[in-house]
Amino acid sequence: MKLIADRLDRISPSLTIAMTTKARALKAAGRDIIGLASGEPDFDTPRNVKDAAIAAIERGETKYTDVAGTPALRQAVCSRLKADHGIEFKPEEILIATGGKQVIFDALLATINPGDECIIPAPCWVSYPDIVELAEGKPVIVACDQNSGFKLRPEQLEAAITPKTKWFLLNNPCNPTGAAYNAAELKALTDVLMRHPDVWIFTDDIYGKLAYDGFRPATILEVEPRLRDRTVTMNGVSKAYAMTGWRIGYAAAPVALIKQMDKLQSQSTSNTSSVSQAAAVEALTGPQEFIGVMGEAYKRRRDMVVEMLNAAPGLHCLKPEGAFYVFPSMTGCIGKTTAGGVKITDDETFCTALLEETGVACVHGAAFMYPGHFRISYATSDANLKEACTRIQKFCASMH
Amino acid sequence: MPDLAQRLNNVQVSPSAAMTAKAREMRARGINVISLANGEPDFASPPHAIEAAYQAALKGDTKYPPQGGTPALKAAIARKFKRDNNLDYGPDEIIVGNGGKQVIFNGFMATIDPGDEVVIPSPFWVSYADMAKVAGGVPVTVSCPQNNGFKPRPEDIDAAITPRTKWVMLNFPGNPTGAVPSRTELAAIGEVLLRHPHVWILSDDMYEHLLYDGHKFSTIAEVTPGLKDRTLTVNGCSKTYAMTGWRIGFGGAPARLIKGMFNMQGQATAGVSSIGQAAAAAALDGPQELVEERRAIYEQRRDMVVEMLNAAPGVTCHKPEGAFYVFPNLAGCLGKTSKGGRTIESDTDFVAALLEEKHVACVQGAAYGLSPHMRVSYATDTASITEACGRIQEFCRELR
Numbered sequence: 001m002k003l004i005a006d007r008l009d010r011i012s013p014s015l016t017i018a019m020t021t022k023a024r025a026l027k028a029a030g031r032d033i034i035g036l037a038s039g040e041p042d043f044d045t046p047r048n049v050k051d052a053a054i055a056a057i058e059r060g061e062t063k064y065t066d067v068a069g070t071p072a073l074r075q076a077v078c079s080r081l082k083a084d085h086g087i088e089f090k091p092e093e094i095l096i097a098t099g100g101k102q103v104i105f106d107a108l109l110a111t112i113n114p115g116d117e118c119i120i121p122a123p124c125w126v127s128y129p130d131i132v133e134l135a136e137g138k139p140v141i142v143a144c145d146q147n148s149g150f151k152l153r154p155e156q157l158e159a160a161i162t163p164k165t166k167w168f169l170l171n172n173p174c175n176p177t178g179a180a181y182n183a184a185e186l187k188a189l190t191d192v193l194m195r196h197p198d199v200w201i202f203t204d205d206i207y208g209k210l211a212y213d214g215f216r217p218a219t220i221l222e223v224e225p226r227l228r229d230r231t232v233t234m235n236g237v238s239k240a241y242a243m244t245g246w247r248i249g250y251a252a253a254p255v256a257l258i259k260q261m262d263k264l265q266s267q268s269t270s271n272t273s274s275v276s277q278a279a280a281v282e283a284l285t286g287p288q289e290f291i292g293v294m295g296e297a298y299k300r301r302r303d304m305v306v307e308m309l310n311a312a313p314g315l316h317c318l319k320p321e322g323a324f325y326v327f328p329s330m331t332g333c334i335g336k337t338t339a340g341g342v343k344i345t346d347d348e349t350f351c352t353a354l355l356e357e358t359g360v361a362c363v364h365g366a367a368f369m370y371p372g373h374f375r376i377s378y379a380t381s382d383a384n385l386k387e388a389c390t391r392i393q394k395f396c397a398s399m400h
Numbered sequence: 401m402p403d404l405a406q407r408l409n410n411v412q413v414s415p416s417a418a419m420t421a422k423a424r425e426m427r428a429r430g431i432n433v434i435s436l437a438n439g440e441p442d443f444a445s446p447p448h449a450i451e452a453a454y455q456a457a458l459k460g461d462t463k464y465p466p467q468g469g470t471p472a473l474k475a476a477i478a479r480k481f482k483r484d485n486n487l488d489y490g491p492d493e494i495i496v497g498n499g500g501k502q503v504i505f506n507g508f509m510a511t512i513d514p515g516d517e518v519v520i521p522s523p524f525w526v527s528y529a530d531m532a533k534v535a536g537g538v539p540v541t542v543s544c545p546q547n548n549g550f551k552p553r554p555e556d557i558d559a560a561i562t563p564r565t566k567w568v569m570l571n572f573p574g575n576p577t578g579a580v581p582s583r584t585e586l587a588a589i590g591e592v593l594l595r596h597p598h599v600w601i602l603s604d605d606m607y608e609h610l611l612y613d614g615h616k617f618s619t620i621a622e623v624t625p626g627l628k629d630r631t632l633t634v635n636g637c638s639k640t641y642a643m644t645g646w647r648i649g650f651g652g653a654p655a656r657l658i659k660g661m662f663n664m665q666g667q668a669t670a671g672v673s674s675i676g677q678a679a680a681a682a683a684l685d686g687p688q689e690l691v692e693e694r695r696a697i698y699e700q701r702r703d704m705v706v707e708m709l710n711a712a713p714g715v716t717c718h719k720p721e722g723a724f725y726v727f728p729n730l731a732g733c734l735g736k737t738s739k740g741g742r743t744i745e746s747d748t749d750f751v752a753a754l755l756e757e758k759h760v761a762c763v764q765g766a767a768y769g770l771s772p773h774m775r776v777s778y779a780t781d782t783a784s785i786t787e788a789c790g791r792i793q794e795f796c797r798e799l800r
Binding site: 004007008011039044045050053054057061062063064065066067071099101102109110113130229230242243244245246254256262263264266267268269270272273274276 | 458668
């Protein structure tokens with residue numbers, strides 16, 4: 001009798017882990033490695049947030065909370081959504097989870113029946129299709145053109161919707177492209193969704209605070225409030241407040257769905273850390289200047305990285321609106337041979353050779369269901385980025 | 401609203417969480433509720449754990465933690481298993497989850513295919529059955545008679561195992577009864593399990609350090625070493641160190657199961673709060689005197705609660721060996737009417753009337769698979785317990 005469940009076979013092996021493992025091994029062997037693969041801010045959590053966590057511990061806030069989160073944090077989420085997007089939520093429409101990932105997990109497992117289709121614009125964070133598969137749903141991947149700024153066009157969405165469609169999942173701004181939708185662009189998509197009342201909508205706004213040059217990413221419900229009874233708005237404190245390790249994400253959704261998510265969570269993990277919840281209250285309601293300071297640094301780095309990558313032969317890099325990633329195309333390098341004698345056949349051979357020959361670690365596009373590209377995270381120091389991009393330029397220039 | 405998944409149709413919200421939430425809500429309305437519903441120590445987390453959390457936050461240990469646990473915490477867990485249980489687990493045989501609950505959830509989701517059976521000695525922590533159902537499994541309960549001290553009989557477990565059995569659950573000291581078999585009794589269960597090599601065994605040892613009257617703890621993988629390569633040994637910091645809010649549970653198991661659980665956790669929540677992990681490592685490695693001091697206090701409370709409940713007309717309370725629960729029988733109260741005019745026809749009626757009229761929250765035995773009982777947690781301060789037991793006595797005296 002086999003001992004492991006079929007559901008795990010449906011999850012794709014992590015393509016990023018192989019690359020990260022290799023980078024770690026090279027580093028351990030003494031090589032000078034620059035990691036541009038990480039999906040987290042290089043900033044530390046703001047001091048006022050840490051102090052709030054410590055104060056909570058000292059007050060004895062080390063006990064179970066309600067599964068869906070403390071009243072204080074659920075209220076803080078309501079206030080933040082009101083302030084940022086002008087949307088009114090009540091605390092019972094909010095659920096606090098262990099990272100945005102658990103929000104996705106809770107929402108999809110609470111709704112997907114076997115065979116239900118979920119539309120996911122690609123490039124995408126691979127956890128979306130994986131969690132859909134885990135829930136026995138069917139990911140429907142819709143590729144977005146680089147020429148459209150990696151954004152889904154309304155006619156593509158319309159064409160992908162079938163009677164089996166259960167979800168439309170949007171990540172705005174997007175990991176790995178940094179592409180973001182403004183209100184007008186989103187409205188074109190919500191007009192399509194208005195015609196399909198049986199489709200749930202999931203908007204992952206985790207990078208929502210990270211946009212540059214005055215660009216303001218919109219969220220589904222501010223452009224189309226009539227979708228409210230079937231939209232999950234997901235966000236968290238990981239990216240905006242450099243709090244990845246604290247593991248706090250949240251959902252705003254109709255009460256009926258929140259109740260189901262609460263039920264699932266009560267049987268899988270219960271509440272998330274009480275200490276982290278107290279920290280998140282301070283992050284959401286305390287001073288917000290940190291985000292601006294961090295955003296300045298990200299913008300400066302993005303501009304430098306895009307410029308330097310576009311100077312590398314064979315690469316083409318869009319300047320995205322947000323997040324802390326760029327997603328250059330490397331198809332101009334395919335068929336060439338590196339200085340180390342490796343023939344570049346695809347994005348994976350490119351990233352592997354780049355790592356082995358120059359010590360720069362990136363993630364190849366296939367890991368985001370979009371080959372021919374690679375992802376660079378610029379959530380690292382300016383000096384590191386400059387050195388890494390210089391190495392990439394040399395790597396590309398030395399190909400023949 | 402688009403429809404929801406059938407997966408959760410037969411799953412209930414954790415009843416103790418529901419009762420606790422209700423008590424909290426009544427308290428927020430200014431009602432003096434004493435909750436004996438929750439399995440949560442009333443003590444503070446150990447000072448050295450708090451200090452470790454503080455230091456971790458200050459030094460910027462606020463990044464994504466490794467998905468299966470930090471190396472430091474896994475090393476501390478390995479030392480704990482060796483020290484307390486004489487069990488050897490390597491780093492690839494240990495996983496850290498958001499509470500023991502997630503460790504069990506991961507174990508089930510990684511192994512259970514639709515229709516697989518999970519054998520659960522009853523009365524039992526109800527989440528076992530609900531988690532099995534979320535994973536598509538079928539809970540099969542084995543009744544543990546009160547005249548056997550609520551302990552499972554080996555022959556009953558043997559009879560419940562079929563070719564479809566995937567798991568056998570063991571939980572000693574048990575929630576909700578506090579029952580603890582002797583080493584000899586456990587070995588007899590081990591003998592049965594040795595004869596069924598297709599079955600995984602889950603030993604939930606969360607209450608390991610809460611044993612009274614000189615009882616000694618043993619766990620199945622230690623008592624019957626031949627079972628270790630198919631046993632998941634679950635433990636955590638919540639009960640032993642009064643760290644419920646931090647959400648740190650862990651499991652030791654063969655590497656192939658841990659790998660499946662790791663993959664599952666990667667899709668559900670990723671890693672556990674970095675701050676919580678630092679606190680947990682300190683709790684496991686630090687001075688252990690608090691554990692014994694608190695155990696002695698729990699033992700005094702148990703004696704008092706059992707005595708006071710047995711003085712309530714219609715209630716008979718067995719004195720358990722461990723945990724911080726008693727599970728009194730309410731048969732003598734059925735068919736009566738409360739002072740507030742509520743008819744008591746079941747344990748569910750009893751706890752509802754008790755909460756409304758005397759503002760004491762307990763959980764009905766039905767939630768644990770055995771009626772007419774209720775679970776009374778004495779993990780709250782002695783004064784509150786005394787007051788609550790007084791109110792229960794009064795409630796019972798007033799029944800007509």
